[in-house]
Amino acid sequence: MKQIEKPNWDETFLIEAVVLSARGSCDRLRAACVLVKNNRIVGAGYNGSVSGTPTCDEVGHHMKENHCIRTLHGEENAILNAVADLNGATAYLVGAPCTDCVRRLLQAGIKRIVNAGDLYKNPSYAKDSAFSQQLMKEKGVEFVQYCETVEEVLGLFAKLFKRLCGPGGIFQNVPTATWPRLLPDSDYFPKGLTETPSDC
C-alpha cells in the first residue's frame, strides 16, 4: 500500500521547534530550541523571561544596547532544561543563533546545529554569523541551514498535514472541502491560508 511520506527526523524536530517557538514571550523574536540525542528529545526551550517573572508580552521589553535582556534565549533554556548529557547531541533551532548561544551550545557538547528560517542570513547577524561559523568550524560542529526561507518552513507543515490527513492521521476525517472554510474563518489562521493539498 502506498504510504504518504512522513517527515524525516530533522523535519520532525524542526517542526517541534517551530511549534515551541509559539510559546516565546518576547515579540522581538519568538525563537526556540529542541535538543536531541539518538533521536530522543533531551531538552527544549523558547525565548522567555525567568520563570515566575513578568514577560515582555506582559510588561514590555527591557532594552540594553539594542538587545532585550528580559528573556533567556531558547538555546539557553533548552540547555538549562536538559535531562541528559548533551555531548554529541543535535540542536534544532528556530531563528538565528546568537554568538552567546553558539558558544553555549558548543560548550555543552552539541555536535550538530540545524536551523529553520532565514534569520541567520539577516545582514544584522552577519558579523555574529561569521564568528559563529568560525567557532563551529574550529570545534568540528556541523551547521545545517535546513530551511532557507519561511516558505520552506511552511513546506514542512504542508508535509505534516498531508500525512495527518491520510490514513490514521488526526485530520483523516476532516473533509477536504471544509478546510478552506475553516481556516480563513478562524482567528487562529492567517487570511489566505486556504490552499489544501489536492490529494489530502
Ligand SMILES: [Zn+2]
Ligand atoms: Zn523582549
Ligand SMILES: [Zn+2]
Ligand atoms: Zn541566543
